[in-house]
Amino acid sequence: EVQLLESGGRLVQRGESLRLSCAASGFTFSSYAMTWVRQSPGKGLEWVSSITISGDKTHYGDSVKGRFTVSRDNSKNTLYLQMNSLRAEDTAIYYCAKYADTGRWADFDYWGQGTLVTVSS
Amino acid sequence: QSVLTQPPSVSAAPGQKVTISCSGSSSNIGNNYVSWYQQLPGTAPKLLMYENNKRPSGIPDRFSGSKSGTSVTLGITGLQTGDEADYYCGTWDSSLSAGVFGGGTKVTVL
Numbered sequence: 030e031v032q033l034l035e036s037g038g039r040l041v042q043r044g045e046s047l048r049l050s051c052a053a054s055g056f057t058f059s060s061y062a063m064t065w066v067r068q069s070p071g072k073g074l075e076w077v078s079s080i081t082i083s084g085d086k087t088h089y090g091d092s093v094k095g096r097f098t099v100s101r102d103n104s105k106n107t108l109y110l111q112m113n114s115l116r117a118e119d120t121a122i123y124y125c126a127k128y129a130d131t132g133r134w135a136d137f138d139y140w141g142q143g144t145l146v147t148v149s150s
Numbered sequence: 151q152s153v154l155t156q157p158p159s160v161s162a163a164p165g166q167k168v169t170i171s172c173s174g175s176s177s178n179i180g181n182n183y184v185s186w187y188q189q190l191p192g193t194a195p196k197l198l199m200y201e202n203n204k205r206p207s208g209i210p211d212r213f214s215g216s217k218s219g220t221s222v223t224l225g226i227t228g229l230q231t232g233d234e235a236d237y238y239c240g241t242w243d244s245s246l247s248a249g250v251f252g253g254g255t256k257v258t259v260l
Binding site: 064074075088090124126134137143 | 152182183184185187189193194195196197200201206236238240241242246247248249250251252253254
């Protein structure tokens with residue numbers, strides 16, 4: 030059974046840093062690209078970042094570019110999101126998700142339960 | 151303001167049909183495949199449709215997808231109370247070099 034378990038979300042102050050983790054199991058983690066998507070309270074989905082299978086290529090949404098860094102450790106089956114210079118507008122539930130076999134952006138066939146990041150101003 | 155435009159809400163009685171539209175442009179829907187997600191209250195999104203009209207394993211054929219030009223439509227027939235959820239379309243935008251989602255549509259079963 031595929032499982033994605035995010036962790037690391039908590040209350041932080043504006044300007045602080047935070048690292049989220051996503052522990053994967055039930056599939057060959059090193060064979061799939063991964064992504065982070067967030068959802069502000071009561072709002073819609075927003076793509077944050079994606080990373081290729083080997084981690085050699087990363088992509089970011091404009092709102093986090095230059096502040097967030099996605100990485101992965103295939104030996105530990107874990108995806109990370111380093112978040113720096115946090116802002117109040119970064120307050121959201123952060124989901125990690127697995128790309129489907131199509132390898133196409135937007136085809137995310139498994140999602141974690143999410144971890145809540147709250148940035149206090 | 152989302153790049154992809156969805157109606158905020160749609161509703162229908164049990165057993166009826168609803169359609170949810172998602173409108174974009176040539177840089178996103180017009181030249182890329184679209185996926186649809188269902189998000190039940192308090193849960194993570196679930197892939198409902200990919201490549202415009204393909205259903206992942208386990209998704210009933212009450213759900214259908216279609217595409218015309220720069221718009222896509224999700225259809226739900228035989229509406230059930232368990233279908234009450236938020237529905238999102240998503241695709242890649244080649245001009246923005248970014249993934250984009252619609253603003254979401256809340257489906258209410260009357």
